[in-house]
Amino acid sequence: MIGTGDAGRPPTSGDDVISRAQAGSPEAFTQIYQELAGPVAAYVRSKGVPDPADVTSEVFLAVFTGIQRFSGTEVQLRSWVFTIAHRRVIDTWRRQGRGAGLSPYEPEEDTRTTPSAEDGALGNLGEERVHALLATLTDEQREVMTLRIVADLTVEQVAEVVGRRTGAVKALQRRALASLRRALEAEGVPL
Amino acid sequence: MSPRNDDRGVSRADLDRLLRGEPVPEEPALTAFVLALKATASTPPPPPSAALEQVLRAGLPVRLGEHVPMGEHVPMGEHVPMGEHVPMGEHVPMGEHVPLSERLTVATRTRARRAVQAAAGIGLAAKITLGAGVAMASVTGAATIDAVPDAIQAPARSAVSGVVELVTGTPLDPLPGDAEDASTPGTGGTGGTDQSTPAPTSGSDNGRATRSQETTAPEHDEPTQDQTTERGTQGGNAPAAPPGATTSEEAKAGEGQPATRGRSEEAKPPQAKDPGKPAAPGGPAPGTPATPGKPAPGTPATPGKPAPGTPATPGKPAPGTPATPGKPAPGTPATPDKPAPGTPATPSKPASPGTAGPSNGTDGPAEQGASQGKGPGNRP
Numbered sequence: 001m002i003g004t005g006d007a008g009r010p011p012t013s014g015d016d017v018i019s020r021a022q023a024g025s026p027e028a029f030t031q032i033y034q035e036l037a038g039p040v041a042a043y044v045r046s047k048g049v050p051d052p053a054d055v056t057s058e059v060f061l062a063v064f065t066g067i068q069r070f071s072g073t074e075v076q077l078r079s080w081v082f083t084i085a086h087r088r089v090i091d092t093w094r095r096q097g098r099g100a101g102l103s104p105y106e107p108e109e110d111t112r113t114t115p116s117a118e119d120g121a122l123g124n125l126g127e128e129r130v131h132a133l134l135a136t137l138t139d140e141q142r143e144v145m146t147l148r149i150v151a152d153l154t155v156e157q158v159a160e161v162v163g164r165r166t167g168a169v170k171a172l173q174r175r176a177l178a179s180l181r182r183a184l185e186a187e188g189v190p191l
Numbered sequence: 192m193s194p195r196n197d198d199r200g201v202s203r204a205d206l207d208r209l210l211r212g213e214p215v216p217e218e219p220a221l222t223a224f225v226l227a228l229k230a231t232a233s234t235p236p237p238p239p240s241a242a243l244e245q246v247l248r249a250g251l252p253v254r255l256g257e258h259v260p261m262g263e264h265v266p267m268g269e270h271v272p273m274g275e276h277v278p279m280g281e282h283v284p285m286g287e288h289v290p291l292s293e294r295l296t297v298a299t300r301t302r303a304r305r306a307v308q309a310a311a312g313i314g315l316a317a318k319i320t321l322g323a324g325v326a327m328a329s330v331t332g333a334a335t336i337d338a339v340p341d342a343i344q345a346p347a348r349s350a351v352s353g354v355v356e357l358v359t360g361t362p363l364d365p366l367p368g369d370a371e372d373a374s375t376p377g378t379g380g381t382g383g384t385d386q387s388t389p390a391p392t393s394g395s396d397n398g399r400a401t402r403s404q405e406t407t408a409p410e411h412d413e414p415t416q417d418q419t420t421e422r423g424t425q426g427g428n429a430p431a432a433p434p435g436a437t438t439s440e441e442a443k444a445g446e447g448q449p450a451t452r453g454r455s456e457e458a459k460p461p462q463a464k465d466p467g468k469p470a471a472p473g474g475p476a477p478g479t480p481a482t483p484g485k486p487a488p489g490t491p492a493t494p495g496k497p498a499p500g501t502p503a504t505p506g507k508p509a510p511g512t513p514a515t516p517g518k519p520a521p522g523t524p525a526t527p528d529k530p531a532p533g534t535p536a537t538p539s540k541p542a543s544p545g546t547a548g549p550s551n552g553t554d555g556p557a558e559q560g561a562s563q564g565k566g567p568g569n570r571p
Contacts, residue, residue, distance in 0.1 A: 026250040033247060037236030045231065053237030061243050064251060127234075130227045148210050149225055150232045177206060177221060184220035 018077055022068050029064050036060075036078065039151050040085050045127075046134060046146045047089045055092055059085045079157040082147060086161050136183045141176035144169055 021028035040059055044052040062084050070080055134142050140162075147158045155173075159166045205215045212229050214222050239247060310321065333339050333347035 024250040026247060029250065030247050033236075033239070033243075037239075038234060039232040041236045042231040042234065046228075054240060056237055057240035057243040060239070061246065064243075064246050127227070127231050130224065130231065133224060134228075145228070149212070149228045152229075152232075173210065174206060177209065180224055181218070181221055184224065 015074065018067070018070070018074065021064070022070070032063070032077075033060055036081050040081065042150045043082065043085055043146055044089060046131060046142070046150060048131075049089055049092055050096075055088055056085075059088050062088065075157075078151070079153060079160055082151045082153065082157075083161045086143075086147075133180060133183055137176050137179055141172050141179065144172040145176045145180075148173055
């Protein structure tokens, strides 16, 4: 995996992927895309972008056309890709003239059936429900949680992407987890 | 809600484990949420767009000026013109070659577009200044460049002369039209001041001829009598200055007519003194310095009507031709009735104005010059 935030996880591809991509190698582009397209698309979807597929493609086109100016390691490449995705999402919302389309989650308005205790096992939370829970967070908290969990970035990398200090990122993620726990308890999700 | 309440029950260690996706038994709900959120990243990515698919399949189009490493595959026909921006989502079709001329045209167009955008972006005062500067440069260039036709150069030169004189008080070179008007004998004495300075004496053609002849003159080290005579008869150039003689002295002496260009200060006093004194038919008294209003004796005839005794043939000075400036005509004009033997005025090389050669004093052109009574630098 390219540039994962976990220090103990050895990267599976070397720096030659970056150098080959900088040389314009289609194979290197494909490798980067296959490894990072899923997290980037998940990040874009979590931001409530209307057409996440197009935005994801735009992100990678920007990455590939600008990769010659990039200098760094694989970990930095991952952070750089999500920085581009972060800015692209912001540009998308600016073009549409409004903010993120996520609305706060209202448990009373949720007409979905409550899963049974058997179905409420771990990991059975669907993506829509996850996004609904994310909507209960503030924009900053949601951004930090998504980058930490979906993009698998470290606190320092997240701070670099969102342009905040690491202390602020840590505080945001703590509050986000506390808020999520309250929302989950109020929802009564069987665990 | 205070941060203290937010942090309730979530230790730092559990928080790190949760965010890494590790199960935390004390926080089952949060663990489920984090796992579900992390699972969204494992879903298959959406299909790439056409542009991205093209990049993934064939790489990026190679831009001009970029270094292509050895051994790298460059897709055939993928050329992007220099300076041309390829928008996101677009690609250059395969096999489409852009010729060099089109690329240059595109580059020129791009530069022009940028220039227009830059000009449009400046303020109103800057635009006015820019426009005035361009107009001034155009008029000045039209006035000074010889390649410009006279029909354009004359008004431009007039405008520049007016502005220069207004600003500096120093008149500019005479207008070609003025010089053309003053091309009659006895009026157009221009030479003598500076041979390197173009002296528009009798129209543009004559002036150019004079300049071209001037350039050939310095081949000789010492101006001989022939040469001085030649100069004196060509284009109104004053004879070669003797040692110690300045050009202004030449002009004041009346030898070869005002040894200045145009409306120089040296040329004005004679005009002011004798503004309307016509040269009587028959010519002034011999030895009278040739003023603009009083052509010197022996003022050459017009090209079509060479005066007898006009020293027209180069190399054969007419007797009495004041060869050395600084020597005012000492009352010794060439004998009118003694023209230079065998020296008829060649029509192809007419005696130019300012010739201080002797004349019989009966020529019409002298009268004409007297009637005009103006130097070459007169304004319209």
